[in-house]
Amino acid sequence: MGAKSGKEFLRRLDSTPREIWYGDERITGNVSSHRAFAGIAASMARLYDMQHGDGSEAMTYVSPSSGDRVGLSFLQPKTPGELAKRRGMMKAWADVSGGMLGRTPDYLNSSLMAMAAGAEFFGKEGHDYAGNVRRYYEYVRENDLLLTHTLINPQVNRAVGPSKQADPFIAARVLEKNDEGVVIRGARMLATLPFADEIMVFPSTVVRSGQDDMPYSIGFAVPVSTKGLKFICRESFAGEPAPDHPLSSMFDEQDAVVVFDDVLVPWDRVFILEDPERANRSSEATDAIVFMAQQATVREAAKAEFVAGLATVVAETIGADQFPHVQEKIADLLLTAETMKAFLDAADARARPNRWGLLTPDYVPINSARNLWPRVAPSFSVIIKQIGASGLMAIPPEDVMRSAVRKDVDKYYQSKLSEAEERIRIFKLAWDVAGSSFGGRQDLYERFFFGDPVRMASAYYSWYNKEPYKERVKALLRSRDGN
Ligand SMILES: Cc1cc2nc3c(=O)[nH]c(=O)nc-3n(C[C@H](O)[C@H](O)[C@H](O)COP(=O)(O)OP(=O)(O)OC[C@H]3O[C@@H](n4cnc5c(N)ncnc54)[C@H](O)[C@@H]3O)c2cc1C
Numbered sequence: 349m350g351a352k353s354g355k356e357f358l359r360r361l362d363s364t365p366r367e368i369w370y371g372d373e374r375i376t377g378n379v380s381s382h383r384a385f386a387g388i389a390a391s392m393a394r395l396y397d398m399q400h401g402d403g404s405e406a407m408t409y410v411s412p413s414s415g416d417r418v419g420l421s422f423l424q425p426k427t428p429g430e431l432a433k434r435r436g437m438m439k440a441w442a443d444v445s446g447g448m449l450g451r452t453p454d455y456l457n458s459s460l461m462a463m464a465a466g467a468e469f470f471g472k473e474g475h476d477y478a479g480n481v482r483r484y485y486e487y488v489r490e491n492d493l494l495l496t497h498t499l500i501n502p503q504v505n506r507a508v509g510p511s512k513q514a515d516p517f518i519a520a521r522v523l524e525k526n527d528e529g530v531v532i533r534g535a536r537m538l539a540t541l542p543f544a545d546e547i548m549v550f551p552s553t554v555v556r557s558g559q560d561d562m563p564y565s566i567g568f569a570v571p572v573s574t575k576g577l578k579f580i581c582r583e584s585f586a587g588e589p590a591p592d593h594p595l596s597s598m599f600d601e602q603d604a605v606v607v608f609d610d611v612l613v614p615w616d617r618v619f620i621l622e623d624p625e626r627a628n629r630s631s632e633a634t635d636a637i638v639f640m641a642q643q644a645t646v647r648e649a650a651k652a653e654f655v656a657g658l659a660t661v662v663a664e665t666i667g668a669d670q671f672p673h674v675q676e677k678i679a680d681l682l683l684t685a686e687t688m689k690a691f692l693d694a695a696d697a698r699a700r701p702n703r704w705g706l707l708t709p710d711y712v713p714i715n716s717a718r719n720l721w722p723r724v725a726p727s728f729s730v731i732i733k734q735i736g737a738s739g740l741m742a743i744p745p746e747d748v749m750r751s752a753v754r755k756d757v758d759k760y761y762q763s764k765l766s767e768a769e770e771r772i773r774i775f776k777l778a779w780d781v782a783g784s785s786f787g788g789r790q791d792l793y794e795r796f797f798f799g800d801p802v803r804m805a806s807a808y809y810s811w812y813n814k815e816p817y818k819e820r821v822k823a824l825l826r827s828r829d830g831n
Pocket of ligand 1: 506539
């Protein structure tokens with residue numbers, strides 16, 4: 349099988365039975381032609397097509413088990429050259445959407461790849477969880493499956509943990525264990541890409557579990573076609589017609605709450621079972637978090653570059669690029685892009701083999717990128733709005749160009765650098781980044797996709813080795829005392 353093509357992806361998408369709810373509609377027919385999914389399905393197909401033809405060398409490698417070419421995000425890197433190849437592949441996929449697609453397949457493939465290398469961590473008590481992770485990785489790799497995942501319990505009452513909610517089965521948990529596997533009841537929030545092939549359910553990388561949380565401390569993966577599994581989607585932000593909504597029409601990934609209505613997880617798909625200790629450490633102990641965060645940083649650099657390019661085009665189009673404060677704002681975007689790339693370079697330069705043999709980027713710059721991003725990314729939409737101003741509302745539907753007011757549009761919508769039609773297209777793109785429902789979701793995504801930034805910062809504070817800096821302060825005080 350190996351790396352799939354866009355056509356193969358779409359065929360699998362439309363032939364897999366699943367329970368996706370869009371309002372009162374259960375999507376039963378071809379998912380790829382539903383208005384909420386058509387654009388993103390076509391974009392995802394485009395990504396998979398890049399693995400073939402001229403792109404094959406840059407996007408795939410030879411599978412150690414089958415000899416087929418498989419996606420590079422599955423590669424378990426051992427050399428700097430392999431790390432560089434992985435990064436090149438991630439950047440190529442990120443650039444397709446200007447970094448707007450948060451969940452290109454390499455995000456979760458990278459996580460699974462690292463977990464499989466560190467599979468020993470999952471243990472063998474009772475069941476061969478370690479073997480399950482290894483075999484699952486190989487299965488996903490060889491079949492090039494698209495994964496979604498869900499880590500967080502429903503937002504019902506954050507003042508207490510999952511076991512103290514009004515109903516102990518609000519958060520997904522173990523209902524029972526039987527000969528076939530583990531039965532899960534409850535829900536998780538949120539899963540981006542509800543049209544994936546498989547869903548991985550793992551513990552949060554931020555929220556910690558205690559002994560009370562035993563039945564909630566689980567890790568597993570099942571096909572989306574599993575009986576009892578339901579995805580309840582949000583309203584689609586995919587705008588129509590496409591020319592009026594240049595980004596949302598192609599890149600609305602969709603997000604869903606996932607309901608487990610007594611879902612049977614077969615034993616060979618269970619990775620963590622009623623084990624808060626392993627649940628709390630799985631992503632750190634296997635370095636899955638490093639490889640996921642590295643992928644995210646590559647995408648973030650791509651997005652910062654794209655938004656810097658867009659802000660420059662908007663400013664130049666209306667002759668605002670000469671104003672120092674506009675230049676300063678675009679400089680901020682360029683600084684963000686360069687900072688994210690510098691983090692990546694530093695992490696690669698200081699990469700070391702981890703205890704499982706993976707050449708692993710240094711987590712200090714990667715974790716710093718992970719914590720800086722939710723602080724800087726929200727400024728993107730602010731900057732685009734400050735530069736575009738009312739021009740962001742001078743975006744009539746594209747068929748205005750075929751209307752009786754075409755002459756007025758040609759005259760009054762022209763800009764310093766472009767004809768009316770081109771200027772409107774540029775500003776529609778800017779609005780989709782900064783102000784549309786799609787843009788709003790992008791802003792929220794960047795703030796939260798890797799966890800609550802407040803608790804992440806707290807964890808960063810505790811984790812960062814501040815001792816050498818403290819020591820320097822003390823040394824300076826000592827030297828003054830000595831004077
Ligand atoms: C667009 C989008 C897509 C996403 N896609 C996915 C996905 O595919 N898979 C996935 O698993 N997750 C996904 N997420 C969810 C993401 O993991 C969470 O948003 C993130 O972990 C924060 O959790 P929460 O949203 O439940 O916020 P909450 O935990 O409900 O936080 C709400 C507020 O309360 C505060 N708060 C809550 N508890 C505490 C506490 N103990 N201490 C201090 N402050 C607290 C927070 O700081 C925040 O201000 C997505 C999120 C978004 C926005």
